[in-house]
């Protein structure tokens with residue numbers, strides 16, 4: 020998370036969000052993950068796929084593009100999509 024997010028959460032009195040950060044990619048801090056790899060803020064009452072801190076979510080979350088290469092990479096890592104090689108073979112099969 021960029022330092023601006025950390026400053027914003029402090030200003031909002033969301034020190035809990037700051038204290039819940041862990042080491043992430045590229046030397047930045049990130050939200051912690053559960054053992055299954057999901058974000059600790061995923062899920063709210065009655066809505067298991069909703070972000071529980073949506074209004075205060077981080078810039079990284081806000082900018083993450085659905086259907087982007089990163090999105091598909093995470094989905095493959097989570098077993099939600101077949102490995103890229105299998106997907107490539109499937110797409111080639113459809114082309115022919």
Ligand code: SF4
Nearest residue numbers: 058060061070076080
């Ligand atoms: S939008 Fe961000 S904070 Fe919310 S559940 Fe997803 S990764 Fe976590």
